[in-house]
Amino acid sequence: MNFLNFFWFFVLFLQTNAWRTFHMGRMSGGNLGAPACVNCSVKSTLVKTNWFPQLLDHFNPRNNTTWMQRYYVNDEYYEAGGPIFIMIGGEGEASDKWMTEGSWIDYAKKFRALLFQVEHRYYGKSHPTGDLSIKNLIYLSSEQALADLANFISTISNEYKLTGKWIAFGGSYSGSLAAWLRMKYPHLVHGAMSASGPLLAEVDFFDYFRIVDESLETYSEDCLTTVKNANVQLNLLTKEQLGRKKLDEAFRLCDPLESLMNEQKHMSNFWDTLANNFAGVVQYNKDNRIDQTAAGKITIDDVCGIMVNQSLGTPVDRLAAVSNLLLDANNETCLDYNYDKMIEEMRNITWNDDGVSFSLFHKKTLKFLSFLSLFRHFCDVYLNHFH
Numbered sequence: 001m002n003f004l005n006f007f008w009f010f011v012l013f014l015q016t017n018a019w020r021t022f023h024m025g026r027m028s029g030g031n032l033g034a035p036a037c038v039n040c041s042v043k044s045t046l047v048k049t050n051w052f053p054q055l056l057d058h059f060n061p062r063n064n065t066t067w068m069q070r071y072y073v074n075d076e077y078y079e080a081g082g083p084i085f086i087m088i089g090g091e092g093e094a095s096d097k098w099m100t101e102g103s104w105i106d107y108a109k110k111f112r113a114l115l116f117q118v119e120h121r122y123y124g125k126s127h128p129t130g131d132l133s134i135k136n137l138i139y140l141s142s143e144q145a146l147a148d149l150a151n152f153i154s155t156i157s158n159e160y161k162l163t164g165k166w167i168a169f170g171g172s173y174s175g176s177l178a179a180w181l182r183m184k185y186p187h188l189v190h191g192a193m194s195a196s197g198p199l200l201a202e203v204d205f206f207d208y209f210r211i212v213d214e215s216l217e218t219y220s221e222d223c224l225t226t227v228k229n230a231n232v233q234l235n236l237l238t239k240e241q242l243g244r245k246k247l248d249e250a251f252r253l254c255d256p257l258e259s260l261m262n263e264q265k266h267m268s269n270f271w272d273t274l275a276n277n278f279a280g281v282v283q284y285n286k287d288n289r290i291d292q293t294a295a296g297k298i299t300i301d302d303v304c305g306i307m308v309n310q311s312l313g314t315p316v317d318r319l320a321a322v323s324n325l326l327l328d329a330n331n332e333t334c335l336d337y338n339y340d341k342m343i344e345e346m347r348n349i350t351w352n353d354d355g356v357s358f359s360l361f362h363k364k365t366l367k368f369l370s371f372l373s374l375f376r377h378f379c380d381v382y383l384n385h386f387h
């Protein structure tokens with residue numbers, strides 16, 4: 001497996017409640033929220049949406065099949081000869097709001113830059129293939145996405161006789177792409193702004209949960225200690241029938257534990273879901289996006305406020321209260337930890353503009369599921385149920 005492909009797996013596990021909304025470090029619908037936007041409707045007139053005929057397979061010279069890749073342009077601030085800024089789309093639908101908001105707009109005004117944003121293949125409306133069947137996912141890789149950008153830059157430069165320098169921008173996964181683009185195509189890209197771009201693939205990425213723990217501790221030491229105690233209690237309760245009944249109810253489980261407890265895959269999913277409630281909240285704590293969902297508004301203060309509130313019962317009751325808070329915020333009536341159902345939903349091969357990134361990201365990662373077995377950090381706080 002090569003390095004760039006492996007990148008898709010960079011943050012494993014975690015989620016906010018059920019795997020439907022946050023799983024393995026990814027938010028359904030993509031991770032980059034839209035920025036706060038003043039006078040959006042006026043500003044949107046500055047942004048044009050275009051479609052670029054893109055090669056399906058950059059690495060097969062015997063096949064010239066193309067598809068249409070969506071991109072946005074804003075030339076409001078541009079003066080001939082100025083630099084060209086390209087914002088790289090990540091694992092979610094591209095938002096035209098970025099074309100008039102964010103600090104890169106300040107730089108564009110200052111440097112008289114021309115602005116592009118290119119949507120990542122397989123996300124949003126950029127559909128390279130007829131459907132999402134496994135055979136079609138072979139063209140979903142970071143190498144192909146980087147080659148898309150290189151092709152885009154050289155074609156657009158020629159077409160519009162642009163002489164300015166290209167500067168790439170991106171955050172998180174697309175921040176990695178920005179850095180890799182500069183590294184791999186230095187003749188096309190003069191510089192790159194890589195925000196929070198994870199560049200090295202990590203096996204057994206325990207640092208991730210170390211940060212989650214430390215973040216909970218910023219609220220109070222008691223918060224983390226109570227999470228840990230709750231998991232110890234939870235573990236004991238799963239071991240006897242009355243305890244399992246109590247958990248079915250307290251955690252509003254879709255399937256009673258009695259019916260799934262004998263299969264490790266379901267139980268790992270159960271423990272994974274509960275641990276990732278905290279990871280999801282920490283990862284997106286107060287991130288200031290405007291399209292904030294009810295779940296997205298839940299903060300470390302909220303979940304720790306529950307964990308340390310003794311009037312809400314024992315630690316495991318409070319853990320259930322956190323889980324239920326997230327279930328409610330996501331309009332989920334029960335907590336679904338059935339692994340087979342999860343896989344079934346991910347097998348859906350129909351394009352879906354909003355949610356596509358979610359199932360896709362996972363399809364891409366399913367290839368590497370064997371690596372999951374290596375991610376067994378949680379042990380201390382979340383116990384060791386992840387296989």
Ligand SMILES: *[C@@H]1O[C@H](CO)[C@@H](O)[C@H](O)[C@H]1NC(C)=O
Pocket residue numbers: 038039042
């Ligand atoms: C928003 O638009 C109004 C009316 O055009 C204008 O007065 C105001 O300054 C704008 N606000 C910003 C932050 O651009």
Ligand SMILES: *[C@@H]1O[C@H](CO)[C@@H](O)[C@H](O)[C@H]1NC(C)=O
Pocket residue numbers: 061062063064
């Ligand atoms: C692919 O396109 C290139 C450039 O237009 C052309 O030279 C080549 O013959 C085409 N190859 C095939 C297999 O169609």
Ligand SMILES: *[C@@H]1O[C@H](CO)[C@@H](O)[C@H](O)[C@H]1NC(C)=O
Pocket residue numbers: 056062063064065
């Ligand atoms: C090119 O690849 C596409 C997608 O895999 C395939 O449908 C098509 O038949 C190929 N064309 C040629 C000329 O091999």
Ligand SMILES: *[C@@H]1O[C@H](CO)[C@@H](O)[C@H](O)[C@H]1NC(C)=O
Pocket residue numbers: 305309310311312
């Ligand atoms: C603790 O929970 C109880 C019951 O929901 C609530 O009335 C109380 O305000 C909470 N205490 C704090 C400090 O949040």
Ligand SMILES: *[C@@H]1O[C@H](CO)[C@@H](O)[C@H](O)[C@H]1NC(C)=O
Pocket residue numbers: 293294329330331
């Ligand atoms: C939950 O339902 C409410 C009310 O119907 C809706 O406004 C909200 O968008 C839903 N949230 C999610 C995450 O689906």
Ligand SMILES: *[C@@H]1O[C@H](CO)[C@@H](O)[C@H](O)[C@H]1NC(C)=O
Pocket residue numbers: 348349350351352355
């Ligand atoms: C598959 O996904 C599409 C698009 O989101 C959706 O309309 C359809 O109901 C899904 N099919 C199944 C069987 O869940």
